[in-house]
Amino acid sequence: MAVQTRPISTSPVTTRAVRWTRENLFSSIPNSAVTVAALALLYLVLFGSDPVGQAGALATFDWPDLLGGGLIKFVFDGADWSVVHANRRLYFLFRFPTATPTAANPDETWRIWVILYMLSGLAGASAGLWTRIDLKVAVVFLLLMVPVSLFIGAGAVLLLTGGAVAMFAASYVAAHFAPGIKTYLAVAKNVAIGAWIVAFFVAWTLLNGVDSRLWGGLLLTLFLTVVGIIASFPLGVLLALGRASTFPVIKGFCTAYIELIRAVPLITILFMALVFVPLMLEPDRRIVGLPITGVDFDLVARATIAITLFSAAYIAENVRGGLQSVPRGQMEAAEALGLSTSRILAFIVLPQAIRAVIPSLVGQFISLFKDTSLVFIMGLTDLLEVAGIVTSQPGFFGRQAESLLFVALIYWIIAFSMSRASQRLERTLGVGDR
Amino acid sequence: MTAADGTRDIIICEGVKKWFGDFQALRGITTTVAEGEVVVIFGPSGSGKSTFIRTLNRLEEHDEGRIVIDGVELNNNLRNLEKVRSEVGMVFQQFNLFPHLTVRRNITLALTHVRHKRKSEADALAEQLLDRVGIPEQVDKYPAQLSGGQQQRVAIARALAMQPKIMLFDEPTSALDPEMIKEVLDVMTQLAHEGITMIVVTHEMGFAREVADRFLFFDYGLIVEEGTPEHFFENPQEERTKLFLSQIL
Numbered sequence: 001m002a003v004q005t006r007p008i009s010t011s012p013v014t015t016r017a018v019r020w021t022r023e024n025l026f027s028s029i030p031n032s033a034v035t036v037a038a039l040a041l042l043y044l045v046l047f048g049s050d051p052v053g054q055a056g057a058l059a060t061f062d063w064p065d066l067l068g069g070g071l072i073k074f075v076f077d078g079a080d081w082s083v084v085h086a087n088r089r090l091y092f093l094f095r096f097p098t099a100t101p102t103a104a105n106p107d108e109t110w111r112i113w114v115i116l117y118m119l120s121g122l123a124g125a126s127a128g129l130w131t132r133i134d135l136k137v138a139v140v141f142l143l144l145m146v147p148v149s150l151f152i153g154a155g156a157v158l159l160l161t162g163g164a165v166a167m168f169a170a171s172y173v174a175a176h177f178a179p180g181i182k183t184y185l186a187v188a189k190n191v192a193i194g195a196w197i198v199a200f201f202v203a204w205t206l207l208n209g210v211d212s213r214l215w216g217g218l219l220l221t222l223f224l225t226v227v228g229i230i231a232s233f234p235l236g237v238l239l240a241l242g243r244a245s246t247f248p249v250i251k252g253f254c255t256a257y258i259e260l261i262r263a264v265p266l267i268t269i270l271f272m273a274l275v276f277v278p279l280m281l282e283p284d285r286r287i288v289g290l291p292i293t294g295v296d297f298d299l300v301a302r303a304t305i306a307i308t309l310f311s312a313a314y315i316a317e318n319v320r321g322g323l324q325s326v327p328r329g330q331m332e333a334a335e336a337l338g339l340s341t342s343r344i345l346a347f348i349v350l351p352q353a354i355r356a357v358i359p360s361l362v363g364q365f366i367s368l369f370k371d372t373s374l375v376f377i378m379g380l381t382d383l384l385e386v387a388g389i390v391t392s393q394p395g396f397f398g399r400q401a402e403s404l405l406f407v408a409l410i411y412w413i414i415a416f417s418m419s420r421a422s423q424r425l426e427r428t429l430g431v432g433d434r
Numbered sequence: 435m436t437a438a439d440g441t442r443d444i445i446i447c448e449g450v451k452k453w454f455g456d457f458q459a460l461r462g463i464t465t466t467v468a469e470g471e472v473v474v475i476f477g478p479s480g481s482g483k484s485t486f487i488r489t490l491n492r493l494e495e496h497d498e499g500r501i502v503i504d505g506v507e508l509n510n511n512l513r514n515l516e517k518v519r520s521e522v523g524m525v526f527q528q529f530n531l532f533p534h535l536t537v538r539r540n541i542t543l544a545l546t547h548v549r550h551k552r553k554s555e556a557d558a559l560a561e562q563l564l565d566r567v568g569i570p571e572q573v574d575k576y577p578a579q580l581s582g583g584q585q586q587r588v589a590i591a592r593a594l595a596m597q598p599k600i601m602l603f604d605e606p607t608s609a610l611d612p613e614m615i616k617e618v619l620d621v622m623t624q625l626a627h628e629g630i631t632m633i634v635v636t637h638e639m640g641f642a643r644e645v646a647d648r649f650l651f652f653d654y655g656l657i658v659e660e661g662t663p664e665h666f667f668e669n670p671q672e673e674r675t676k677l678f679l680s681q682i683l
Contacts, residue, residue, distance in 0.1 A: 327528075327530075329526060329528050329530040330530060330532065332493050332526070332530065333524075333526060333530035333531070333532070333589075334532075335491075335493060335519065336491055336493065336519060336522070336523070336524040336593075337519070337520075337543070337544035337548065337592070337593075337596060338516055338519035338520035338544060338548045338596065339543070339544055339547060339548060340516075340548075343547050347532075347543060347547070348532055351534050352532075352533070352534050355534060429534075
């Protein structure tokens with residue numbers, strides 16, 4: 001393992017900053033040109049195209065003209081963020097019952113809170129068992145949480161959200177600093193993995209207490225993402241193994257499936273799930289004598305299955321690349337020890353293959369997350385769809401920019417977190433690299 | 435099955451042939467190896483020596499002829515194959531340690547999943563074996579953290595963990611830096627003196643002369659000449675053997 005060492009500089013921060021800038025941004029004439037062009041573009045986006053007017057504003061310190069005419073000015077001066085604040089529940093839960101409960105239509109929001117607390121606790125405990133949280137990251141996260149929570153909620157909601165963060169922290173501390181945890185670490189990790197599986201089914205059950213036609217917003221987006229990832233990953237691995245198989249039938253089927261799916265846009269598959277499934281499965285039709293009316297074939301289920309089948313083909317191709325990267329000698333060494341084929345796959349080949357393709361796998365998961373926004377075509381209301389819907393209310397006409405910026409921020413936070421988690425995972429698993 | 439001097443033939447090969455496409459790698463190898471014998475195979479590259487040693491645990495399937503290992507014939511019968519593989523240890527030129535597993539897990543994996551030993555028992559055996567190959571302190575490191583010589587010694591320990599009756603060594607020192615060759619050869623010499631049956635493909639003739647009971651000289655997929663080390667060093671018969679020996683010594 002190569003240990004990275006960086007000489008500790010004792011020179012003042014400013015000197016180091018100047019040196020860094022010179023080395024990284026102005027090392028050559030083309031590099032300098034790119035730097036200047038990029039800065040100009042950044043300025044244009046953030047402050048607009050009137051530097052002269054802005055310079056004048058600087059002279060008189062004329063707020064808000066000082067902000068120019070770009071994104072910054074819009075965010076802090078032009079925008080009316082009340083559209084986001086007033087519709088915060090719609091963004092997160094859409095029609096999930098309900099903001100205004102009645103006797104016939106009781107409040108089911110408690111289900112979401114139970115799931116959130118359960119996942120916070122588990123995530124905290126897992127972080128405590130597997131890694132060490134970087135204090136700097138934690139502080140930045142908490143500082144970010146303060147304005148966000150003030151923005152999304154007040155009173156009980158704010159208190160409950162804070163509680164979930166506290167739950168995460170408490171579980172982390174409990175798992176990481178429990179006396180004697182070192183001795184039981186392996187057992188504790190197994191318990192945590194078991195708890196995640198149980199939690200998945202508990203969350204599933206809790207959510208299914210509410211008709212899926214009422215799911216929407218971030219809740220729906222995350223449901224499609226999480227279930228899509230959990231289901232498509234093993235399916236993709238099986239397809240990759242099938243494609244590498246020596247049995248012509250299995251190899252042929254898997255290859256045909258992968259190539260067929262990869263040649264079709266996701267939106268087509270979603271559309272087929274919307275249009276063709278009812279044609280094939282009419283309410284009174286029986287398949288091989290089995291009534292299928294009892295099967296829950298609601299729209300969310302169809303969308304989840306379509307996304308899963310689509311994503312699995314791409315994951316299969318990623319994993320196939322990983323399989324090819326495992327040297328032949330690894331299989332031979334394992335065979336020479338007398339390990340059976342299934343054990344060689346499980347303990348030797350797959351762990352190395354998947355490790356080699358973590359970046360592209362996470363890239364695929366991030367695409368899946370963003371692609372869930374296509375389910376609007378089936379009439380489902382995901383986060384992006386909510387962004388449009390809220391601005392069609394009379395009070396918020398013309399506030400699309402605010403609404404879309406808010407939704408973009410949520411997408412970015414989640415996708416960026418996934419990307420960072422992948423980098424972290426790569427570093428943690430990289431110990432055994434050649 | 436029993437030779438004149440009372441030892442048992444643990445490996446029997448009769449007319450073993452192997453093709454890779456149109457290329458015939460083995461042209462009919464017939465030989466026997468007695469229990470406890472140390473056989474060194476050498477010859478020019480492409481002569482089939484590696485292919486031959488790899489047919490002995492069926493990493494390569496032979497196309498014609500018979501191979502019988504400890505009374506079990508190698509064929510498509512998977513149960514036979516499992517039995518043979520768990521009795522035949524192999525050490526590779528490129529070590530082929532599992533890079534994602536610790537040294538300990540490299541050694542115990544087959545113990546727990548083929549021999550069905552308990553973890554504590556397997557761990558104890560791993561530590562004992564690492565002690566035997568002289569690197570007990572490396573037990574919790576990953577292969578990439580070890581030197582080539584240490585990795586190859588772990589590979590030997592991994593093969594020994596299965597308590598094999600036969601050890602196959604396929605050019606075990608060819609990928610090593612010169613200063614690390616001795617540490618691996620020392621371990622192998624020690625093994626040879628312990629009486630385990632060994633087949634070694636190597637060009638380390640000093641080591642070979644010290645430990646081998648018999649030499650096999652391979653060329654063009656055939657055993658060109660065989661005999662004791664003394665025979666080869668003092669009185670080789672075949673022209674090709676003389677030429678090859680003059681080039682490597």
